[in-house]
Amino acid sequence: MGEHHPSHEHSELDATELRVRALQTILTEKGYIEPAALDAIVETYQTRIGPRNGARVVAKAWADPAYLDWLLRDASAAIASLGYTGRQGEHMVALPNTEQVHNLVVCTLCSCYPWPVLGLPPVWYKSAPYRSRVVRDPRGVLAEFGVTLPPGQEIRVWDSTAEVRYLVIPLRPPGTEGLTEEELAELVTRDSMIGTGLPRTPEP
Amino acid sequence: MSAPYTSYSDLGGRTGFGPIEPEDEDVRFHADWEPAALALVLAMGATGSWNIDMSRAARETLPHYLRLSYYQIWLAALEKLMLERGQVHPDELAAGHMLHPPVPLARVLRREQVPSVLAAGSPTLRDAGPPARFAPGDRVRTRAHAVPHHTRLPGYARGKVGTIAKVHGAHVFADVHAQGLGEDPQTLYTVVFEASELWGADAAPGVRVSIDAWETYLDLA
Numbered sequence: 001m002g003e004h005h006p007s008h009e010h011s012e013l014d015a016t017e018l019r020v021r022a023l024q025t026i027l028t029e030k031g032y033i034e035p036a037a038l039d040a041i042v043e044t045y046q047t048r049i050g051p052r053n054g055a056r057v058v059a060k061a062w063a064d065p066a067y068l069d070w071l072l073r074d075a076s077a078a079i080a081s082l083g084y085t086g087r088q089g090e091h092m093v094a095l096p097n098t099e100q101v102h103n104l105v106v107c108t109l110c111s112c113y114p115w116p117v118l119g120l121p122p123v124w125y126k127s128a129p130y131r132s133r134v135v136r137d138p139r140g141v142l143a144e145f146g147v148t149l150p151p152g153q154e155i156r157v158w159d160s161t162a163e164v165r166y167l168v169i170p171l172r173p174p175g176t177e178g179l180t181e182e183e184l185a186e187l188v189t190r191d192s193m194i195g196t197g198l199p200r201t202p203e204p
Numbered sequence: 205m206s207a208p209y210t211s212y213s214d215l216g217g218r219t220g221f222g223p224i225e226p227e228d229e230d231v232r233f234h235a236d237w238e239p240a241a242l243a244l245v246l247a248m249g250a251t252g253s254w255n256i257d258m259s260r261a262a263r264e265t266l267p268h269y270l271r272l273s274y275y276q277i278w279l280a281a282l283e284k285l286m287l288e289r290g291q292v293h294p295d296e297l298a299a300g301h302m303l304h305p306p307v308p309l310a311r312v313l314r315r316e317q318v319p320s321v322l323a324a325g326s327p328t329l330r331d332a333g334p335p336a337r338f339a340p341g342d343r344v345r346t347r348a349h350a351v352p353h354h355t356r357l358p359g360y361a362r363g364k365v366g367t368i369a370k371v372h373g374a375h376v377f378a379d380v381h382a383q384g385l386g387e388d389p390q391t392l393y394t395v396v397f398e399a400s401e402l403w404g405a406d407a408a409p410g411v412r413v414s415i416d417a418w419e420t421y422l423d424l425a
Contacts, residue, residue, distance in 0.1 A: 016276060020237040022300035023244055023283070026292055030306035032251060033313070038243035040318035045242065049322075051229050086325040087246075091372070108216030108358050110260055111274060120232060120242070126274040128221035135216045135360060135413050136403055144224045154410045159216065161356045162392050162416035163328040164372055190229035 050119035051190035053084045054167055057117055058193060059184035061094070062172040072096060075167065079117060089116035089165050095158065095195075096169040102153050103168045104142075104195030106134045107160045114165035118190060125194065135159060145196045168193050173201045209352045212269035217360035217403070234273075241275040245282050250321055252310035254285050257382035261354035330389035333374025336419070337391070342368045343425040344395060346417065354382035357421045361413075364401050365425045369414060370394040377418050391419045 027033045057079055061068040071078040075092035079085070092114060095103035107113065108131045113121040124130050134141045138155045142148070149155070158166045170192040176184060179202065191197025215221075233239055249259065262281035263269070269277060286292045289307070296303045313321060338344060348363030356378045374389040381387055396414040399407035 016279070017235070017237040018300075019279065019297075020240050020244070022297060023279070023292075024240060025300055026296050026302050027244065027248070029302035030291075031312065032291065032306065032309060033244065033247045034315060036315035037247055037313045037318050038240065040315045041243040041246050041322070042239040044318065044322060046232060046239070050232075086323040088325065090325040090327040091329060091375075093370075106216075108360070109213055109356060110263065122227050122229070122231070123234065123274070124224050124226060127224075128215050128218075128270060129224045132215040132218040132221050133224075136399075136406070137408055138411055139408060141224060145226055152410070154412065155408075156396075157411065157413040158394075159358065159361075159413060159415045161358060162372075162378065162418070163375060164392070164394075164416050191226070196226075 045115075045120055049084075049116060051117075051193065052185070053082075053119070054114070054117035054190070054193045055185040055188035056082060056181070057084070057167065058169055058188045058199075059181045061096075061169055062176075062184050063181045068096075068169075071169070079167075084116040086116050088112070089114045091164045092117075092167060093164055094167050094169050095156075097171045097195075099150075099171070100154060101156050102149050102195065103166075104134060104138055104155060104157045105160060105166045105168060106131060106157060108132070108135055109159075109161055112160040112163075112165065114167055117167055118193060122190070142196065145191060147196065147198060168195045170199045173199050175202055175204075209265065209354070211264040211354070212266065213264035214359045216358045235275075238275045241279050245278045246322075247313045248282060248286070250311070250313040250317075253289060253291065255381055256326060257354060257376075257378045258285065258384065260378075261382040264354070328376040329372075330374045330376065330387065333389040333391060334419075335391075336371055336393075338368045338371070338393060338419070338422065338424070340368050340371065344368060344393075344422040345425040346395070347421045347423075351379070353379060355379045355421075357417060358415060360402055361395075361397065361415050361417075364397055366395040366397040366401065366414075368393050369396045372416070375418070377420065379418070379420070393417055393419070393422065395422070 028035055061071050071094045075094040079092050097103055111121050111126040135157050138157055187200045189197050192199045262284050263277050266280050291307055293304050345365050346361055372392040375392040377388040377390050394414050395417045396412050399411040
């Protein structure tokens with residue numbers, strides 16, 4: 001315990017890999033885990049649960065005022081109606097950006113994140129630089145993502161300190177009037193649903 | 205007397221951690237062992253040996269928290285939780301094999317159960333709970349003192365005055381749940397603070413910050 005060799009990052013990673021293999025062996029031998037269940041978990045988060053789910057929610061909210069209304073009243077139910085439910089998304093709240101207010105989500109205490117709609121959180125979301133600074137200097141953080149908001153647009157930071165999970169609904173980009181929901185979803189980036197990005201604008 | 209409780213994960217407002225490194229949204233994992241680490245943590249979590257708040261407590265009290273990657277934090281906490289329960293032993297972790305008989309578990313996650321278990325999650329909203337003391341618009345002050353156990357009131361929001369913005373109903377109270385003392389559901393609120401209340405003269409203009417706070421954390425201001 002306690003051995004730490006920051007200059008040997010590669011061997012550190014190898015050590016972690018050995019540790020994971022050892023754990024997997026021990027837990028399998030003891031009958032605590034079923035290896036096929038591990039494969040199913042990984043497959044789920046590799047292929048079925050990711051930010052394209054959230055993009056479909058946002059695109060539908062942009063295209064369908066009745067759906068947007070439902071999403072703002074009861075996000076858990078409106079999102080579940082598209083088939084996205086479960087772990088780390090049990091209690092959802094949608095945060096619509098407006099010309100006046102830009103929403104930004106963080107978990108300063110750990111890594112709370114809406115998995116059913118956004119998948120596994122990116123490394124920066126779980127890391128100290130973002131978690132420490134975004135509640136104090138959100139404009140500085142946004143600048144590191146290449147985002148500058150209009151002066152006068154307030155920033156509202158949501159620290160997910162309990163089991164409520166937040167999905168930002170970015171402003172629909174101009175020039176998207178004729179697009180289908182599928183085309184709209186392609187404009188919605190993961191970061192735009194956390195608040196650290198803005199949606200793409202369509203190719204002219 | 206029990207050892208003092210120290211959380212190393214309460215990072216809001218701290219300085220000196222350097223720049224943020226944005227990454228492409230198609231990146232899922234950063235090392236070959238990470239998918240297995242994720243799956244081990246979720247599969248052992250599904251055995252019902254501990255709850256999510258106990259997991260968070262195990263992670264945030266790791267002394268090397270800030271030097272570990274997030275999946276390394278998960279792994280170290282998983283080992284700690286299993287060692288505490290005698291589910292694995294130090295000599296087994298060193299040997300990489302079972303050396304002691306297994307202990308009984310409430311359940312084992314089977315492959316065919318994975319979709320339904322992940323899709324169900326673990327909702328924390330409860331029908332029963334004491335009536336809400338506060339309503340939207342109420343001015344409240346957060347608890348100022350530190351507590352010697354897991355809590356979800358961040359340090360930067362201790363002893364601050366904010367406004368109730370939303371009432372979420374009665375939720376399992378993390379502080380109590382993490383200590384294995386039951387669910388103690390109580391009303392959860394979104395409380396909004398002006399940046400100047402949190403950061404004084406350093407506050408950025410045009411910024412408000414909210415936390416989700418259980419009723420125990422709050423008093424009328």
